[in-house]
Amino acid sequence: MTDPQVALMMLGLFIIFVFLGFPIAFTLMAMGIGFGYYAYFDADRQWRAFNRLDETASNWESWSLWFEGFYNNRIFDLFINQTFTVMSNEVLTAVPLFLFMGYIVERSNIVDRLFNTLNIASKNIPGSMGVAALITCALFATATGIVGAVVTLMGLLALPAMLKARYNTSFASGIICAGGTLGILIPPSIMLIVYAAATNVSIVRLYAAALFPGLTLVGLYLLYIIGRSVLQPSSAPRPGPDEVPDVPKSKLLLMVLTSFLPLAFLILAVLGSILFGLATPTEAASIGALGGIALAFIYRAMSWQRMRESVYLTVRTTAMVCWLFVGSYTFSAVFSYLGGEHVISEFVQSLDLSPIMFLILAQLIIFLLGWPLEWSEIIIIFVPIFLPLLAIFDIDPLFFGILVALNLQTSFLTPPMAMSAYYLKGIAPPEVRLTQIFAGVMPFLFCVIVSMVLMYVFPQIVFYLPELFYGS
Template identity: 85%
Template sequence: MTDPQVALLMLGLFIFVVFLGFPIAFTLMAMGIGFGYFAYFDGDRMWRAYNRLSETAGAWDQWSDWIAGFFNNRIFDLFINQTYTVMSNEVLTAVPLFLFMGYIVERANIVDRLFSTLNVASKNVPGSMGVAALITCALFATATGIVGAVVTLMGLLALPAMLKARYDKSFATGIICAGGTLGILIPPSIMLIVYAAASGVSIVRLYAGALLPGFLLVGLYLIYVVGRSILQPSSAPRPTDDEVPDVPLGRVLWMLATSFFPLAVLILSVLGSILFGLATPTEAASIGALGGILLAVAYRALTFQRLRESVYLTARTTAMVCWLFVGSYTFSSVFSYLGGEQVISEFVTGLNLSPLAFLILAQLIIFLLGWPLEWSEIIIIFVPIFLPLLAHFNIDPLFFGILVALNLQTSFLTPPMAMSAYYLKGIAPPEVQLTDIFRGVMPFLLMVFIAMAIVYAVPDVVYYLPNLVYGR
């Protein structure tokens, strides 16, 4: 087999092993080292060492030379260097700090207060509970960026209240699943940090570029929720006074001041300091982590147990992301050295696609990859395969990254592998079936596709803020 054929075998074998359920990070490292040993193998040196063993009847110093030759393969140097490069990456330093902020906020009972307040404040809006749940999901997802945590917690808080208020099961579950995925797109998104590290795009420009598409998607979700509530009142009945009591305006404002605004100010402070150049993402993330601790203290929710859980979950998730990077860098380096990247590049460029056709093809592949894989694996492993092709099609990596972030919403919403649905089903009441959840997420999936079409048609949705703040 030629080296490019070995590279394609390497890629195909990886996909096959992933479908078998093996841990992706360790699979990447094992295949990178295994195929890398073949790629960098120095056969002449090993043969000379073997001949010396034969001539000296296997003297120990010759055996040690042969053993040293066996392990003296450049793949081991590559693996060590890639590990050091990832662990010292300044962009990735922000990941554990943002994660810690999210886990602290999750455990400080802030979300419970937030949903109750928004539920009261929006009582007179059609589909008020759905609107409150969606805004709470969006704000909480922005603070955490952890889809499973948002969907699970909102499923425990909002879903029982919505079902008690006679909401359609599919409608209620769809709102929670769709709202819980918004943290992938809306800054300060951890996914955008990972994309910045993989692509070399400025994280501040990515954050600025993602704001308007994020608000666009939230707006489309809200339009659907309110519109359906008006056209089909039985799916979202108006809450009774027993379910949501009338509260004086002054009391509502006080509730907003003590629940909505503190979290909103924390997020806007972190994001604003990044966008206006007052702090680096890492510095802003550290302030956010400190702000999360202060919020927990203010709400009298900070205990040693919760702090320990937050630190543990932060370390576990950060280790997963970093080792994925190590494995991906090693795998992609060997894949490129064997010529696999060139084969794919020549194949795609040989199709004579237009830039629009290439974007649609790339997004379709990422959409399909979202069924078996998490967003982190897609960004770290497969998106770098497309990045070298962007220059050929004259596509800005910033624009491509925002489209990928929008597209990855679908990876959590598309049956049969919609992870948001499975997160919610795990904690939903028994009468809520998985088919109900699948049926509920489909309209929101359509909203994602509409948002992507708008971004395709009007690229200034992405470029307006970066160009306004940082220039072209």
């Protein structure tokens, strides 16, 4: 068996183990070290170590020399170096800080105030409660970047209110599921930080590039919500006076100032300081974490228990991401050394694809991977396989990253593995069926596809802000 064939077998076995349910990070490390031992095996070095054994050596010396021969393989040096590289990566330093900001904001009791304020402010708009729920989801998802937290909290807060207001069950469920995923696209997005670390693309340019596509997707969602509310009023009845009270403008302004403005200011301060070069992403994330703590204190939601929970969840999630990187770097290094990337590159080139056909094929593969895998595994493990091919088809990694971020919205929304739907089902009233939630997310999937087509047709949606701020 040739080395490239071994590399393909390595990739195939990894996919099988993932489907069997093995932990992905440790599977990557085990596969990387196991196949790396074969890839970097040096018979001469091993023989020199074993040859030092003689009959006069003591048992302890014999075992020491035997272990020296066994561990005399460069894969162990590679694994240690990759671990150190990940742990000292300055880009990844922003991940725990943004996560901590998100977990603190989640516990600051601001979301219920924000939803109620937006619901009252938008009561004259068709589908007002759905519009309020989506905007709340977008702001909260942007501040936290944690899909499960947003969908769960909004499902507890907004879904019962919409069902009580006689909203169509599928329609209401789809709004919350779709809105909860926006945090992985709209900056400051943790997913974009992970993509930047995996691909060496500037995180600042990624944030600038993702802003308009994220707003475009939110606009399409709002257009669908309002349009359906106008064309099918029964799916989103207008609220009565007893459901949404009339509030004087002065009081409404005060509600906006105390609910919408603080969270929006925190997001804009973090994002603006990054885009305008006032702070690095890590520094901005530090300010964001401090701002999240300040909000929790202002809303009298800070307690030792909540701080402890936030720190624990931050450490757990950060450790998962870092060990995924360690495993992925080790796996990728061995896979490339055995010639696996070269085989894939030759195969793709033999298909004689145009750049647009390659992009469609790549996005289709990522779409399918989104069923069994989380976005973190896709970005860290599989996206680097496509990177060497981008230069062949003259595709900007920045543009590719934004398309991937859009595409990964579908990984949370596509049945039968739509995690957003399962998050919502777990806390929804018993009468809400999973099939109804699946039906509700399908139109939003169509909106995601439309937004990706718009990126293909009008690439300046992606490139305008990066070129405006930082040049070509």
